[in-house]
Amino acid sequence: MPHAPMTPAEYWDKYKPHKGRELQPAPSAERFDWTQYPGHGPGAEVLGTPRRALELGPAEGKEAAHLARQGIEVTGVDFSPVQFERARAWWKETPGLSFVHSEACAYLSSTPTEYDAIYSVWGAVWFTDPEDLFPCVFKRLRPEGVFAFSQAEPVPGAYGPQPMRGKWLEGQEQELTVLRWQYAPQMWADVLKRHGFTAIDAHVLSAPDQESLGTLMVRAQAPA
Numbered sequence: 001m002p003h004a005p006m007t008p009a010e011y012w013d014k015y016k017p018h019k020g021r022e023l024q025p026a027p028s029a030e031r032f033d034w035t036q037y038p039g040h041g042p043g044a045e046v047l048g049t050p051r052r053a054l055e056l057g058p059a060e061g062k063e064a065a066h067l068a069r070q071g072i073e074v075t076g077v078d079f080s081p082v083q084f085e086r087a088r089a090w091w092k093e094t095p096g097l098s099f100v101h102s103e104a105c106a107y108l109s110s111t112p113t114e115y116d117a118i119y120s121v122w123g124a125v126w127f128t129d130p131e132d133l134f135p136c137v138f139k140r141l142r143p144e145g146v147f148a149f150s151q152a153e154p155v156p157g158a159y160g161p162q163p164m165r166g167k168w169l170e171g172q173e174q175e176l177t178v179l180r181w182q183y184a185p186q187m188w189a190d191v192l193k194r195h196g197f198t199a200i201d202a203h204v205l206s207a208p209d210q211e212s213l214g215t216l217m218v219r220a221q222a223p224a
Helices: 008-013 062-069 081-090 104-110 130-140 185-194
Strands: 052-056 073-078 097-101 115-121 141-152 160-166 176-182 198-205 215-221
Touching: 052 062, 062 073, 062 097, 073 081, 081 097, 104 130, 115 130, 130 141, 130 185, 141 176, 185 198, 185 215
Parallel strands: 052 073, 052 115, 073 097, 115 141
Antiparallel strands: 141 215, 160 176, 198 215
8 A cells, every 4th residue: 555645744744753762862053054065164153143033843942042141032933843841851941932833934924023124944944835934034034134045956957846756764665755946046136136125145055175065155145
């Protein structure tokens, strides 16, 4: 009998699973990393000096924990029950940090809270249609608030929603597929401008090894 298609939340439930029944040690939160190469590229300064920040798709939650340790009030929103529970368990003793189990657009559409910074590190922005997400982000940013995100450097010509496939789970027979949205930097800038954002900077940060994949870095602001 064929397997039922896996939902996006179930996909991320099984991403980076910790082994065994015991919770594994939390990752280091000593640095805020935007790229896939630890210690490479800018850090939390990209967000300016927010008092309240929201992370979309925090997964392990280490960037959120890093900000909270700097005295910033941080909320992380993830729609994977497994990722949500793991991050909450790891960082439960961190003042000013909370995690919410919700889909990004649903949370942004329901919360009355305004944020000084909304960001995503290889997270929900990569896997959510910007035509749905960006208006929700815009409404929840304070004037001059920062919206920033990072993801893998796009493959030239492979723009828009692209399927990410892989049988990368041990014992998993069905192929796992989710969509991720990728555009060239100027295309991201055009989408952001169309949705009302200003002060837009979108570029690819080269990898430490020039032969490796770079990181798309995008930063924009809500108007004053």
